[in-house]
Amino acid sequence: MRESPGYYDYWPYQDRPRISWPGGARLAFWVAPNIEFYELDPPGNPHRRAWPHPYPAVPGYSIRDYGNRVGHQRQMRLLDKYGIRGSVSLSAALCVHHPEIVAMCMEREWEFFSHGIYNTRYTYGMSEEQEREMIRESMQIIEDCTGSKPAGYLAPALSHSESTLDLFAELGGRYTCDLFHDDQPTPVRVRGGQRFISLPYSLEMNDTIAYVVNKAEPRRYGQMLKDCFDRLYAEGAESGTVMCIPTHNYQVSCPHRLRAFEEALEYITGHADVWVTTGREIADYYLEHCYDTAAAAIAAANPVRRAC
Numbered sequence: 001m002r003e004s005p006g007y008y009d010y011w012p013y014q015d016r017p018r019i020s021w022p023g024g025a026r027l028a029f030w031v032a033p034n035i036e037f038y039e040l041d042p043p044g045n046p047h048r049r050a051w052p053h054p055y056p057a058v059p060g061y062s063i064r065d066y067g068n069r070v071g072h073q074r075q076m077r078l079l080d081k082y083g084i085r086g087s088v089s090l091s092a093a094l095c096v097h098h099p100e101i102v103a104m105c106m107e108r109e110w111e112f113f114s115h116g117i118y119n120t121r122y123t124y125g126m127s128e129e130q131e132r133e134m135i136r137e138s139m140q141i142i143e144d145c146t147g148s149k150p151a152g153y154l155a156p157a158l159s160h161s162e163s164t165l166d167l168f169a170e171l172g173g174r175y176t177c178d179l180f181h182d183d184q185p186t187p188v189r190v191r192g193g194q195r196f197i198s199l200p201y202s203l204e205m206n207d208t209i210a211y212v213v214n215k216a217e218p219r220r221y222g223q224m225l226k227d228c229f230d231r232l233y234a235e236g237a238e239s240g241t242v243m244c245i246p247t248h249n250y251q252v253s254c255p256h257r258l259r260a261f262e263e264a265l266e267y268i269t270g271h272a273d274v275w276v277t278t279g280r281e282i283a284d285y286y287l288e289h290c291y292d293t294a295a296a297a298i299a300a301a302n303p304v305r306r307a308c
Contacts (some may be wrong), residue, residue: 007165007179007188008198009302017293019184019240021285025275026236027229028282029268032177032201032246033075033086034154035101036119037093038064047124048159067250068098074253076104078262082269087111087279089154089177089246092138093118095145102145111278112146113177114138114168116156123159132167139171151280152177152199169194175283177201183232183241185286187295195287199279200242202228207251207261222260229268236273242282243268 021028040061042050051057079086088105090112095102105112116123117138123131135153143149153168154177165176169190176188179198188196203209205228210216216224225245232241245264247253252261269276 005162005179007190008181008186009189009298011186011298011301013183016184016239017290017297018238019286019290021240021275023275024273026240026273027233028240028242028275028277029229030087030242030244030277030279030282031079031084031265032089032244032279033072033079034089034115034246034248035068035072035094035105036064036089036091036115036248037068037097039118039120042118042120045122045124048122048157050120063250067248067253068094068101071249071251071253072101073104074258075247075249076108078258078265080108081262082265082276084265084269084276085110085278087113087152089113089115090142090150091115091117091119091156092141095141099145106146111152111280112142112148112150113152113154113279114142114150114173115154117141119156122157123155123161123164126161128161128163128167131161131163132171135164135167136171139173151175151283154178154201165196166191169196174287175199175279177279183235184239185242185282185290187291187298195291197283197286197291199244199283201244201246201279203246204228205244206246207257208248211251211257218257218260221257222264225261225264226267229264229271233271233274244279 038061041055051060085108088110139150151174153173155164160178170192175197177199180203183200185197185199188198190196210221229243232243235241
């Protein structure tokens, strides 16, 4: 029986090589809006139902449609206000169904990374070849639409397989958001040996987890974001940390929730020594300036695996 996923070695937080972000920033801050497309009647998957109630799943579908009709524009104006470029976790089908949303993001030089094609079509049960083709197609659609190949990947509805990271790295990807094991970027072991990393993407700060799973009230969610920042900002004085707020335009952008989110953004961006950036920029900087030192330190801390 496997004891771990095998993507990375145990590497204690203390005594790591110091990360220095651009300009001496303590913390790299990025916001990851999930802009998704859900089908009303998706193909069935024996491993997971897309909707919790029988077809037609109008309530679930329509609140997500609200996000693309109303919530996205509301969130975009807020990110504009605080000088934040979103790093979009994009359902590639949005390029076909709502290209106007993609165009608005492109005008602002937002990043796009792949979140599969539809958020109602899962990796579960796919062969490796089928998953490779799905990832490849999602990347190609985004590149054709935006002119830029996605550097990052988040599996649709977090439905990754044992091969997902290997396949994305083989297709030219540089970072994954599907691992939640650290507050700093870390090297990830993939079968092709590519330079590939995990970028912190917090489930705890994810608005869907906060509101739907943990049943947090808006004021409580806003305070959670500030508390998370305070801890990572303090620790960043010793070595650079990363804070990500993953959002969904049908969650955080509801009228009664937006103020709490805005107050958190105002608080975070009001601090000095914060690098307000995108996922791709964090990944590129880490790969160029930190990856080799980190990989050597991990190998030294795990001599048994290195010997193997």
